[in-house]
Amino acid sequence: MDISLSPAPAPDVVPVSGTLGAVVSGVDLSVELDDTTVVALEAALVKHHVLFFRDQELTPAAQMAFASRFGPLDTHPYVAGMESSPEVIEVITEPDDEVNFGGGWHTDVTFLERPDLGSVLYAVEVPPYGGDTLFADQHAAYDALSDTMKQVIDGLVAVHSPGRQYGTGGYSTKARSVRTKDADTAVAASVEHPVVRTHPVSGRKALYVNGAFTTRIKGMHGAESNALLHFLMRHAVEERFTCRFAWQPGSVAMWDNRSVQHYAMFDYRGHRRHMRRVTIAGDRPF
Numbered sequence: 001m002d003i004s005l006s007p008a009p010a011p012d013v014v015p016v017s018g019t020l021g022a023v024v025s026g027v028d029l030s031v032e033l034d035d036t037t038v039v040a041l042e043a044a045l046v047k048h049h050v051l052f053f054r055d056q057e058l059t060p061a062a063q064m065a066f067a068s069r070f071g072p073l074d075t076h077p078y079v080a081g082m083e084s085s086p087e088v089i090e091v092i093t094e095p096d097d098e099v100n101f102g103g104g105w106h107t108d109v110t111f112l113e114r115p116d117l118g119s120v121l122y123a124v125e126v127p128p129y130g131g132d133t134l135f136a137d138q139h140a141a142y143d144a145l146s147d148t149m150k151q152v153i154d155g156l157v158a159v160h161s162p163g164r165q166y167g168t169g170g171y172s173t174k175a176r177s178v179r180t181k182d183a184d185t186a187v188a189a190s191v192e193h194p195v196v197r198t199h200p201v202s203g204r205k206a207l208y209v210n211g212a213f214t215t216r217i218k219g220m221h222g223a224e225s226n227a228l229l230h231f232l233m234r235h236a237v238e239e240r241f242t243c244r245f246a247w248q249p250g251s252v253a254m255w256d257n258r259s260v261q262h263y264a265m266f267d268y269r270g271h272r273r274h275m276r277r278v279t280i281a282g283d284r285p286f
């Protein structure tokens with residue numbers, strides 16, 4: 001019997017919290033997925049904002065092939081990819097590293113005009129404990145604001161810069177097992193994005209400032225901008241908006257970078273952690 005024509009069973013999607021995140025089972029990400037499965041995963045991603053998969057076996061090429069089903073892949077302007085595959089970043093923490101990569105709440109690459117749509121992160125080697133990644137739902141954070149605060153921030157514009165992370169002496173340049181580059185250009189680069197962005201698929205609004213890259217609110221005095229950003233950044237990652245993922249070798253997380261912030265917990269000093277990251281190019285936020 002030729003079973004190649006049988007439609008693949010729909011992936012099983014089980015939420016991990018009341019706010020965001022879902023574990024997806026019944027999908028082997030290492031083989032070419034049929035269009036129906038890709039559409040189902042896209043819908044699950046927009047609904048749950050971050051999807052988790054267990055027990056996958058992905059070569060860098062297979063990880064790129066999977067991610068590219070959701071859009072063209074991106075390369076990072078300040079982090080070197082693998083020599084054989086520039087689109088793949090090896091996110092490694094060695095046992096004697098003092099700083100990890102991504103160890104604070106952030107949205108990826110918001111210093112770009114077109115920040116990534118999403119990321120696919122694959123666990124090659126995990127520490128014996130710790131090293132979880134936390135995610136925060138920025139739609140839920142926006143929705144929880146008062147109508148008055150929503151009126152204050154709707155229409156505001158924020159400036160984002162890679163300088164504090166990737167400029168000379170920047171935090172991410174100290175994560176020495178991840179190879180950063182072009183620190184000179186990082187210092188001066190900046191871009192403007194709305195403080196509240198609209199998801200291009202769901203139409204939902206999301207808070208869109210983050211502690212790693214957002215430097216100020218356009219048109220405000222420094223003290224005003226600092227006070228408002230301080231409130232928004234704390235509010236954005238309140239526990240009620242979060243979920244947390246404990247990695248195993250072969251785990252995959254795929255997040256919608258238009259909807260979430262994330263945080264790579266560094267609580268495993270003395271141990272090694274090895275992940276591979278591929279990113280999908282995104283649109284200009286509006």
Ligand SMILES: [Fe+2]
Pocket residue numbers: 102106107108262
């Ligand atoms: Fe990140």
